Amino acid sequence: MTRQIRWAAEVVTPLIRETCMATVENTEEMYNLFNKAAKAYDQSGVEFFRPIGRRLVEFSGITAGASVLDIGSGRGAALFPAAVAVGEQGEVVGVDISEEMVKYAREDADELGLKQIELRVMNGQKPELEPGRFDAVIGSCSLFIWVKSADDVRPYLELLRAGGRFATAAPSFFSTVRGKWALFPDAVNELLMPYMLQSLKQSGAYDSQFANAGANWLVSAESIEKTLLEAGFVDVEVVEEELPVTVTSGEQWVEFTYTTGMRGMWERIEESERREVVAEVSRRLDALRDENGIITVPVPIVYMRADAPKA
Template identity: 60%
Template sequence: MGNSESTAEMHRVFNSAAEAYDQSGVEFFGPIGRRLVEFASIERGQAVLDVGCGRGAALFPAGEAVGDTGEVVGIDLAEEMVRYADADARSRGLTQVTTQVMDGQVPDFPAARFDAVVGSFSVFIWTHGAAELRPYRAILRPGGTFAASAPSFFPTSTGKWGFLPEVVHDLLLPHLTQPKDGDAYDCPFTNIHNNWLVTPEAVGKTLTEAGFVDVTVREEDLPIVVDSGAQWVAWTRSHGMRRLWDRLDEQEARELAAEVAGRLDALRSADGTITLPTPIVYMRARAPQA
């Protein structure tokens, strides 16, 4: 479980990112959220909790899946995320969707409250093992589904982390994984080669230790398409990776951004775009039947 300092840092990062979050023109969180809802087999009439709902990538597809006879509750630590998600839910006419500010590490709901709990690119940020996953099992009804998506920590054939484009991997990874003085954000990135997401077997073992059954783990590539290396850099500043840039002084950030953009621009295809296949991990498990 994250400590109070890391929780405060998560709150700061995602509150400050909320206005630009998933608004850069790069298709990423939306496709992942839709795929997660499909992977979780959300059905009409179900009660669903979206943990770390952000601006609604999984929240809105889940709302459409449960229909007007179901219910979807989105929770997020960042008030600004909740504000945007709530406004968008209202504009879409999704009256079955509600949102509230809540720490996803400590979901404050009665036991057996939901048919499904989903977390699209959220739960991985603060979970380090089975103990942090057990609260989600507790609020599921018997046989209910837990499903989450995360960047792939599975090593590629070259031993690198596939979520970062290979040509900039060695430039960026140290800034994501090496702690700096006073850095309280206790994220799995800091232990990238030894955490519960590093192999399909580790994911399955952790979910089983958390009390889940019928575990399925799948890695799928999502192509990220950008017009330039600079657009990719801007995209990383619009979500949780902005913390990478926040940790640098102005000159260091400017130099690093220029180097990253230049390397990515060398990958342009004939039509002028850059396509970066990005591995995403989807996991699904069930609460035991009573």
């Protein structure tokens, strides 16, 4: 047995099996998807995850010397800004279920000389870390994938010190009650939503936020606040901000989505049909070019923060 296979058998497989907040199938789906996407993840040249990560760290109020946990740290969109914010006297622990994501993030951290970063392969739904260790727990475009209720958020409260800060960011779900998904430009939303829902159904995640928008905790600021208060947090604040995502062609937008979690949707479309869908998406988006040849897709992002009680 090679070292890689032994490592997967001894570390990754138990990680997948031990999840307590999603089915084994859904967790394994995430693991496989993000392992495949890791090399290209956030590397398409389209500015999306990094500005969200920077804004989340700013919104979190992370200060020098703090101890921070980044859940679902991916390629470091929030991890690296957090490391800069805490400085050499602080620490940032990044966890991700994908060992490929961790591998690439570790290489990038080493290249940037960010020695205050520690990276671990770990299921973010069930972080096995010391209670009360962190001043802040954050998650940029990660937690929304599996969190559905106060019970799913409570483990992060337990990791915080008294008065610590929980903060996360997600593509806005405020419009899902109208059948609109934030990451889809208006021009292609009705074309792509059926494929997204079918993908979720095939992956066993059909009860997700997309398909069950009305019961989704992210559907409104009021629902977010209610969920976080029920989990035991205090002083909840929620803001929705628009992120202008720019591409030079509809094809580039498709390529960008293929380097994100939406890859799962594309891969479930039969090849010949997928070519037709991509061509139609590209045609519709190309029609939106401005005089400089730029297509701007406004994406609403929700940022939320709350504190652990001080006593």
